[in-house]
Every structure is written in C-alpha cells, then in structure tokens.
Amino acid sequence: MEEESDTRKINNSFLRDHNYATEADIISTVEFNSSGELLATGDKGGRVVVFQREQESKSQPQRRGEYNVYSTFQSHEPEFDYLKSLEIEEKINKIKWLPQQNAAYFLLSTNDKTVKLWKISERDKRPEGYNLKDDDGRIRDPSTITSLRVPVLQPMDLMVEATARRVFSNAHTYHINSISVNSDLQTYISTDDLRVNLWNLEITDRSFNIVDIKPANMEELTEVITSAEFHPQQCHTFAYSSSKGSIRLCDMREAALCDKHCKYFEEPEDPSTRSFFSEIISSISDVKFSHNGRYLMTRDYLTVKVWDLQMENKPLETYQVHDYLRGKLCSLYENDCIFDKFECVWNGSDSVIMTGSYNNFFRMFDRNTKRDVTLEASRENSKPRAILKPRKVCVGGKRRKDEISVDSLDFSKKILHTTWHPHENIIAVAATNNLYIFQDKVN
Amino acid sequence: MIHTMECAADAQSLISISLMKIHNSRTQRGGIKLHKNLLVSYVLRNARQVYVKEKYAEIYRMQQYEEVMTVCNEIQELNPLDLDAEDAGDEEQARAACCGEEASLCGSACHRGAAQPAAHARTASALFGCSPLEDGGKEPDPSYYRSCCMEAAPVPHCDQFPANGSTHCNITTVLDLDTHVVTTVENGYLHQDCCCCDALQCGQGAQSPAKKRKVEFGFCTSDGEEVSDLTSARKRAKREDCSYFHLDYTDTSNISNLISIFGSGFTGLLSRQADLEQICSKQVLASLGAWTRAIVAF
Numbered sequence: 001m002e003e004e005s006d007t008r009k010i011n012n013s014f015l016r017d018h019n020y021a022t023e024a025d026i027i028s029t030v031e032f033n034s035s036g037e038l039l040a041t042g043d044k045g046g047r048v049v050v051f052q053r054e055q056e057s058k059s060q061p062q063r064r065g066e067y068n069v070y071s072t073f074q075s076h077e078p079e080f081d082y083l084k085s086l087e088i089e090e091k092i093n094k095i096k097w098l099p100q101q102n103a104a105y106f107l108l109s110t111n112d113k114t115v116k117l118w119k120i121s122e123r124d125k126r127p128e129g130y131n132l133k134d135d136d137g138r139i140r141d142p143s144t145i146t147s148l149r150v151p152v153l154q155p156m157d158l159m160v161e162a163t164a165r166r167v168f169s170n171a172h173t174y175h176i177n178s179i180s181v182n183s184d185l186q187t188y189i190s191t192d193d194l195r196v197n198l199w200n201l202e203i204t205d206r207s208f209n210i211v212d213i214k215p216a217n218m219e220e221l222t223e224v225i226t227s228a229e230f231h232p233q234q235c236h237t238f239a240y241s242s243s244k245g246s247i248r249l250c251d252m253r254e255a256a257l258c259d260k261h262c263k264y265f266e267e268p269e270d271p272s273t274r275s276f277f278s279e280i281i282s283s284i285s286d287v288k289f290s291h292n293g294r295y296l297m298t299r300d301y302l303t304v305k306v307w308d309l310q311m312e313n314k315p316l317e318t319y320q321v322h323d324y325l326r327g328k329l330c331s332l333y334e335n336d337c338i339f340d341k342f343e344c345v346w347n348g349s350d351s352v353i354m355t356g357s358y359n360n361f362f363r364m365f366d367r368n369t370k371r372d373v374t375l376e377a378s379r380e381n382s383k384p385r386a387i388l389k390p391r392k393v394c395v396g397g398k399r400r401k402d403e404i405s406v407d408s409l410d411f412s413k414k415i416l417h418t419t420w421h422p423h424e425n426i427i428a429v430a431a432t433n434n435l436y437i438f439q440d441k442v443n
Numbered sequence: 444m445i446h447t448m449e450c451a452a453d454a455q456s457l458i459s460i461s462l463m464k465i466h467n468s469r470t471q472r473g474g475i476k477l478h479k480n481l482l483v484s485y486v487l488r489n490a491r492q493v494y495v496k497e498k499y500a501e502i503y504r505m506q507q508y509e510e511v512m513t514v515c516n517e518i519q520e521l522n523p524l525d526l527d528a529e530d531a532g533d534e535e536q537a538r539a540a541c542c543g544e545e546a547s548l549c550g551s552a553c554h555r556g557a558a559q560p561a562a563h564a565r566t567a568s569a570l571f572g573c574s575p576l577e578d579g580g581k582e583p584d585p586s587y588y589r590s591c592c593m594e595a596a597p598v599p600h601c602d603q604f605p606a607n608g609s610t611h612c613n614i615t616t617v618l619d620l621d622t623h624v625v626t627t628v629e630n631g632y633l634h635q636d637c638c639c640c641d642a643l644q645c646g647q648g649a650q651s652p653a654k655k656r657k658v659e660f661g662f663c664t665s666d667g668e669e670v671s672d673l674t675s676a677r678k679r680a681k682r683e684d685c686s687y688f689h690l691d692y693t694d695t696s697n698i699s700n701l702i703s704i705f706g707s708g709f710t711g712l713l714s715r716q717a718d719l720e721q722i723c724s725k726q727v728l729a730s731l732g733a734w735t736r737a738i739v740a741f
Contacts, residue, residue: 086474174477193477224478279485339479
C-alpha cells in the first residue's frame with residue numbers, strides 16, 4: 001500500500017484555480033537522481049523543475065522526507081531552423097542526472113535537437129566589503145576611498161542557481177528520443193530516430209556516430225530507433241529498441257560502428273492477433289536495463305516485457321498492462337492515443353516494475369509474487385496521506401461497485417512518465433501537468 | 444489474415460484517416476515525426492491490402508451476377524412497365540438510409556458493402572439514393588433504375604453494384620488538400636458497359652459541371668490527394684504505366700494508385716510490382732473512383 005504526500009502543481013495559482021492546464025505545463029519527463037535526494041521534471045515549455053527531499057526531522061516524523069521545489073530554470077527555448085523551415089520544440093524529452101562528484105549537481109536535459117549539461121549549485125554566502133564598488137554594485141569614485149578593507153564572506157539566503165555548462169548541438173537530423181549516461185561517467189549517448197551518437201561530456205564540438213540505420217534509399221525505411229540505454233555496469237555495452245518490437249544489444253569494443261548487433265531480442269508475432277494496428281502496438285516505447293544489469297525491460301502499447309540478456313528468442317516475463325484496449329485500437333488510432341509512448345521503471349531491487357496507463361491509472365507488477373495492482377493518481381479520489389485504493393477496470397458483463405468500465409476511461413488523462421527512487425519505495429508519477437509523489441506507508 | 448472487426452472499422456475509412464494524419468503532420472509543430480508517419484504508413488498498407496482483397500472478392504461476385512442480371516434485363520425489356528410499388532418502396536428506403544450518411548462519405552458508403560454482407564442491399568440501393576438527395580431534388584430517371592437494378596426481380600438483393608458495372612451517382616464535397624479549396628463535384632457514370640446506360644449517360648449525370656481537377660479522362664487524377672510531396676513524381680510515372688486503361692472511364696481517380704504510390708514510399712512494406720499490377724487491374728480501378736473523393740473530402 002502506498003501513501004500519498006502533498007501534490008505539487010507546477011503551473012501558477014491562476015491555472016490551479018481554473019483547473020485546466022496550459023500545454024506548456026504538461027510534464028514530459030521525470031527522473032530521480034542516483035541518490036534519490038533530487039527529483040527533476042521537464043515540461044513542454046522547456047522548463048526544468050528540481051525538487052529536493054527535506055531532511056528528516058525528529059520533531060515532525062510524519063513529514064519524513066517530503067519533496068520541495070529546489071530550483072527552476074528554463075532549459076530550452078523554441079528555435080527555428082531557417083534552412084529547413086521548421087520549428088524546433090522546446091519540450092524537454094529526457095533528463096538524466098550525472099552521479100554527484102562534488103557539491104554541485106549536474107544533469108543532462110534534451111529537446112528534439114540539442115542536449116545541454118546543467119550545473120545546479122547552491123550559494124549561501126556572498127562577499128561583502130569591496131573597495132571599488134558598493135554592496136549594491138555601484139562603482140565607487142576612487143577619490144572618495146580613504147581606507148582599504150578586505151572583503152569578507154557573509155551568509156545570505158540560500159540561492160540555487162542553474163548554469164548551462166555545455167551545449168551539445170547540431171548532431172541530430174531527426175528527433176532525439178533518449179539520452180543515457182555511461183557508467184564511465186565520461187561519455188553519454190544521444191539517440192534519434194535513425195542514429196545513436198556518442199559524446200564526451202567535456203567536448204561539445206564533436207560526437208561519434210555509433211549506430212546508423214538510415215537506409216540508402218529512405219523509401220526502404222522499415223523501422224526506426226525508439227530508445228537507447230547504456231548498460232548500468234558495462235561501459236562498452238548499450239541496447240536500443242526499435243519500432244518493430246526488437247531490441248539490439250551492442251558492444252562498442254567490436255567495431256567503431258555498432259550497426260552489427262551482438263544480441264538481437266525479438267518475440268515472434270502471434271498470427272492470431274494480427275490486425276491493422278499490429279505494427280503500431282508492437283513498437284517499443286521504452287527500454288530499461290535492470291539495476292543489476294541482467295535484465296532488460298521493454299514497454300510496447302499493451303504490455304511490459306522483461307527479457308533475460310541470455311535469452312534472445314522470447315521474453316522471460318510478459319505483463320498485460322491494459323489488454324482491454326485491444327478491442328478499441330481503432331478508436332485509439334483515430335484519436336492518436338495509440339501513438340502514446342509509455343515509459344516503464346524498475347524499483348531499486350528489480351523486484352517490482354511499474355508503468356502508466358489511461359484515466360490516470362498506473363500499474364505495478366511484482367515479479368516474485370506475480371501480483372499486480374492498479375492505482376490512480378488523482379486528487380479527487382484520494383486525500384493526501386490517505387492510502388491508495390487499488391482500482392479495477394471492468395472488462396465486460398456486470399460492473400461491480402468500485403469498478404470503472406472501459407468505456408468510461410478518460411483517455412486524455414494518461415500517465416506516460418514515472419520514476420522510482422533508487423533505494424526506497426518512493427515513486428513520482430506525472431499526470432499531465434500534475435506531479436504526484438507516493439511513499440510507502442510509515443508503520 | 445487481418446481481423447477487420449474492431450469497432451466496424453473498414454479498410455476505406457482507415458485509409459482516409461491515415462492519409463489525413465499524414466497530411467496534418469506536415470503542419471504540426473516540431474516538424475514531421477518520422478516514427479509516427481512510419482507507423483501510419485503501416486496501417487495504410489494493411490488497410491490497402493484488405494481493401495484490395497475485398498474488391499477482388501466483390502468483382503468475382505459481380506461476375507456471378509452479371510449473367511443473372513443479363514437475364515433480368517432481357518425479361519424486363521419485354522415488360523417495361525413492370526415497375527411496381529415494391530420498387531418504389533426500395534427507393535424510399537435507400538434514400539432514407541442515405542440520409543444518415545454524411546455527404547462526404549456518401550461515395551464511400553456506396554461501396555462499403557464489401558465487408559458487410561448485410562449492408563449490400565442497402566448499399567446498392569443507396570447508390571441511387573445519394574444522388575437525388577444531394578442534387579437538390581433531381582429525380583433519377585425511372586428507366587435508369589429499372590435497367591440498372593431489378594431488386595424486385597429474381598435477385599432481391601442486388602449485391603454491391605448493378606451487374607452492368609458500377610455506377611456512381613455521387614455528388615460529393617471535395618477539399619483540395621493543397622489549396623484548401625472546397626468544391627462540389629457531381630460525378631458521372633464510371634462504366635460504359637451497361638448498354639442501357641448509354642442513352643442515360645448523356646442525360647442524367649454524365650456531365651460533371653464542377654469537375655475542377657477531379658475527373659480527368661483516363662484516370663490518375665492529379666489533385667490534392669497527393670498528401671506527400673515526394674510521391675508526386677511517382678504518381679506521374681504511374682499514370683503512364685496504367686495507360687492501357689479503359690479510356691471511357693470518366694472517373695478513374697485512383698485512390699488505389701495513390702495508396703500504392705504512398706506505399707511505395709516505403710517499399711520495404713510491400714512488393715511494389717505485384718501490387719501495382721493488382722491495383723492497375725481494370726476492374727478494381729473501375730470501382731474505386733467515388734470513394735476517392737470521400738477520402739479527400741473530410
């Protein structure tokens with residue numbers, strides 16, 4: 001069972017009162033950092049909001065470790081490519097944290113074309129007592145200076161500032177869908193529809209293309225890359241998923257160009273379920289290595305699959321997220337919902353996996369007990385600190401009292417982005433423009 | 444084998460929707476999304492495969508009825524005043540049925556019988572219902588009705604089209620996807636095979652006063668259906684390929700060609716040559732014309 005803490009709305013109070021969201025406020029990515037102390041969100045308006053966990057205080061044990069806004073900054077702005085005559089959206093597609101190495105925090109954020117490295121640092125002291133300028137910055141007339149003094153650092157209100165340290169641009173013709181930091185902490189990959197590029201975090205004017213699936217004749221295009229991720233421990237291994245439902249594992253030691261995979265994961269299609277939309281629902285929207293590096297998890301439109309890296313011909317486990325949508329694919333195609341890209345996450349111990357669905361539902365699957373639960377992220381249906389009640393979708397026949405029928409599902413309320421604290425049972429769930437943070441119940 | 448049952452989606456409407464999505468993606472913020480368009484093209488390919496299969500099945504059935512209808516006509520010519528109340532009732536029903544259809548989909552409704560056996564009867568009679576509805580009350584020539592479909596006669600449910608070829612009495616609203624010009628197009632007959640129709644053709648609807656770019660003698664109409672710029676060159680090439688077509692077709696704008704053109708935009712999806720031959724088959728094309736407009740006219 002999970003307990004809900006305060007929800008945080010990123011838009012301002014005007015919008016909160018009117019209960020609608022501007023498109024710019026729609027959260028497009030969420031990510032905990034490697035310690036779980038910070039939680040970053042990116043939105044369609046190109047902004048990044050970072051939350052920090054409060055120190056647990058003995059005086060208020062029930063408020064253990066809630067997340068408060070730590071820093072907000074504009075990461076990307078809309079741009080216009082004059083040569084191609086197209087607008088580049090400022091929407092943040094992905095945020096990835098770098099492990100902390102000093103007092104400052106670093107994260108990578110990306111839109112469709114440009115990756116940026118941001119440094120987030122605190123300032124709680126400032127120097128005072130300059131000779132040549134006043135405390136408010138005005139230059140003093142040297143003739144008025146009669147004595148010299150040494151500036152001293154005085155405490156000030158905590159200020160968190162974000163500065164763009166690197167900008168990695170002009171390397172992608174197509175839309176960037178993912179970034180992944182290598183375990184060597186020196187390189188990272190950025191992936192678009194057809195290519196994967198390898199960067200050094202220090203060097204912005206050069207990147208190496210390591211995967212290129214663009215055919216010589218674009219008319220022969222049959223699949224695109226949908227996501228890529230480095231192996232959590234092996235700095236030479238990465239995996240990328242495709243729109244055809246396959247995953248390729250590549251070893252960078254084999255060749256400079258990793259077009260030839262060393263492992264190929266694909267489950268043959270079941271011909272009895274063939275439909276107009278078979279290709280769409282088999283397209284993988286997210287791929288994640290487990291923390292222990294032994295498994296891969298993939299999400300397609302209706303299922304989540306766990307793959308053993310040693311077994312390529314079929315997944316180890318398949319979980320149905322919302323199979324009741326199988327009969328509604330036509331309507332979902334018409335309203336574009338079938339193109340929604342759901343993400344999936346592992347918990348810290350790789351025993352539970354989580355992914356989102358519609359109607360602000362999200363699902364958790366326990367790999368050991370094989371139990372699953374559907375929960376809802378909604379303020380109307382649960383009060384802060386109340387225990388979340390499991391939800392159930394009624395597929396057909398008689399609907400029980402608390403069940404919701406498939407036809408009543410709200411497809412505009414979708415949970416695409418979720419993240420799990422690396423060590424504890426704390427999850428963050430983005431529901432359109434709202435961020436929900438759930439914690440395990442305190443006993 | 445593709446299961447086509449979900450929510451009564453038929454291949455034609457899926458093709459329409461897909462083409463519209465591709466068209467809209469040109470103006471979406473952020474540029475054309477390669478992934479989404481690739482997936483849409485897969486749906487387009489699947490729908491086209493189903494549609495072509497259905498058309499072939501239809502044509503096969505048409506040929507079966509051809510002989511029956513020939514006999515019907517011969518009998519009917521002996522008794523020209525046999526049109527009775529039952530026929531009139533059928534016409535009423537057809538018009539009522541057509542009332543429920545959106546104007547722009549009227550053409551496609553007329554041809555939608557393929558997958559739904561139950562709708563066949565209505566489809567056939569709807570053919571005649573459509574035109575008068577949208578034409579501001581122009582009454583079809585009774586002799587035309589008689590000759591083209593003897594529903595009261597031995598075959599009570601004239602399957603799909605009258606045996607003498609498909610006739611399209613469509614008046615459809617057409618939206619030019621490039622210039623956004625809306626026109627109302629009144630289409631003439633497609634087939635010339637119907638011997639009884641020869642006289643009528645000059646009379647009723649053969650002229651298409653508002654042709655715009657819609658109907659060209661020959662086929663492969665070039666118009667705003669080209670939702671993808673990169674296919675325009677290909678379309679011209681296809682026009683030459685299909686030149687052996689029956690040149691009497693006044694309305695042979697080839698949505699099938701459009702689809703095969705677009706399909707060949709990702710040639711990995713289909714075997715181009717085989718499909719092209721299928722598509723360019725005379726009979727299949729003959730029946731495709733009207734719902735071409737349906738796709739354009741959103």
